[in-house]
Amino acid sequence: MLRAWINWWVQVATLTWFNLASVPQRRGAVAAAMFGIAGVVGVFVGTLSIAEGFRHATTTAGSPRNVIVLRGGSDTEMVSILTGEEVRWIADAPGVASDEHGPLVSAEAFAIINLPKRSTGTEANVPLRGVGPAAMRVREGFRIVAGRMFDPGKDEVIAGRAAAAEFAGLEPGRRLRVGRQYWRVVGIFATEGGLAESEVWTDVRGFQAAYKRRNSYQTVLMRLRSEALFPVCREALEKDPRLNVKVMRQDEFYREQSTLVTNLITGLGSIIAGLMAIGATFGALNTMYSAVAARAREIATLRALGFPGGPIVVSILFESVLVALVGGLAGGLVSWAAFDGFQAATMNWQSFSQVAFTFDVTPRLMLGGIACALGIGLIGGLFPALRAARLPVAAALRES
């Protein structure tokens, strides 16, 4: 029993070796199939890395411990409005954390300014956020990476790292003109990736004066003592008769904000990758069928020598899977080299502003791509292999 089993695999190995040895003779067809499969995997990994990067930027921005409060009925920061008085009531909500400087509550104002994109020189919508001193403590991982923090009351701004990379005129020392107002860029900040890095920040008092907002804000961002306190906090605010507010976890809010773009990229990405996979499967089938057809006589000879059908089928499958794997790996690597870390910015219609992010080729995407290649290799090899095994020996031997 064991001997038969070993024998079977020895036959598979011999035949596979035999198949592979003939690859140089059919290098054109094999290369074409590899190329096709490399294309599928490259496209699969490439397009989905855009979606992955966008998701990364929009979700890591939010912490489940942070709560964002907007005016009831508003779905974006831009259309929300909260008075100074309302902000004080909101800050009294249960569960809000504090540190040695006071409660971790940041009332913020938000507007869109136009800045030219570095890549095209055309104007793009960049978010300008007015923040108080607590903003830096509410957000995890905030740090200044170049220059310094703005001085409140001095018409100074700091720019997010991604914004500074994507839009012109945000280098420290430059003056920023918005309407009739001038602001000086004094520093670059980072927040563990995420949305805030696409923004420009300034002191909220100066912001209110420049935009004639008096004592009004758009959102309140606060940090809770623990994630579990969110329902308590939300209920207290939503039941407060003085307030009409919408209370969301920050990460949830950002996820909701980005559904349209994520749908766009994943929707188009899967259409492209799906069609490409179908195309490549046809290519692989064609290659393996012609490989089998070209060697009909050899295969018939092997069968005449007594090789059973099973090892022949398995050896052909092995070859096609191997070709697919090599192609898939190549495509994945090319895609990884080309796309991983690629800096881009796009319009998020929902927040009406630009989001700068980097493409992200994750291990999960790579594995998905390779799995795709394996599937194509299996389908592409199976039918030709079955045909080879069923070839009538006498007729095939007589064939030229």
Place this chain on the structure above:
Amino acid sequence: MKYLVLVMAGLWRRKLRTALTLFSVLVAFVLFAYLSAIRVGLGQGVDVAGADRMFVWHAVSLAQPLPVSYLDRIRRIPGVKLVIHQSWFGGVYQDPKNFFAQMPVEPEPFLQMYPEYLLPEEQKEAWLRTRTGAIVGRRTAERFGFKIGDRIPLQTGIWMKEDGSTTWEFDIVGIFDGAKPGTDLTPMFFRYDYFDETRGVGKGLVGWYVVRVEDPSLAPAVARAIEREFANSSAEVKAESEKAFLQSWAKQIGDIGLILTAILSAVFFTILLVAGNTMAQSVRERTAELGVLKAMGFTHGQVLGLVLAESCLLSGTGCVLGLALGWLATAGGDPTGGALPVFYFPGKDMAAGLGLGLLLGLASGALPAWQAMRLRVAEALRRH
């Protein structure tokens, strides 16, 4: 015609391979159709814009409102033929996922400004009679099943009504079609007078202006004049042709659009390359047969023609079927749920696709055909 039998016999020889190659080409051209539709959707190659229309908006950002009083000041500027204003309503129908644009406008000048919106005369009159009346594009009407006479509620986060409520109700009085395939049939328009009286905030403010100039060639000069008119005011403006505006809007989407189209093009050409290689291979395999044909007295030219006809027939069939299928697939409209309001496969690109199909046939047939033509009979027969 008499050669058709020979060409068909060549294709029929390996039915499976022919079918597989045909399907690869077909898939490539379905992709091509998507590529074109996505390009249109992302606003690349915009050609729907009126050459004589201009947009005027707040210099700081489109999100900043302008006073409605600018209407008369813009109208007085020489070279301006017609001016209207629009605003962003940002209402939500039932669920935020059901996105479509709604804008308050003044019906008559609005319809004059946009002749590409085709609205039956009696529906237009109904709109003028009904203060709460709204007209909606065919595509959105079909998406949500809106019918004339329906009363639809929209929730808005921006425009609280005077009584503090955020639900607005509109009566659908008209459904418009587009004069061109590129016309955006997703927005809804309703009356500004109703809007301005009912809103509790921002009275007297509008989003942006659309201007028609008397002579498109003077548009840049008129744009500068409009910008000068409001220079050094509290709300400075920027004026640009509709085409430039739409293009800069498309550029906001930025590299993503570019990369998606680049990837699609790469895919398209990869599939073509693989299919082309297979076609070339099938000719190479039949060298001996071509030798026989020549021995029977076929001329060089005839053999060349036969081989080319075969590859062109194969790629042409795949191309036509693929384009037809792609046209059907893209006719269903936006596959992303609202992100691409204009999504169709333009006829111009279909013609380009047909050209590419023919080119594929010629290119993949050319080298083996040339080899076949130069083949010496004796050698070909010996190659057996």
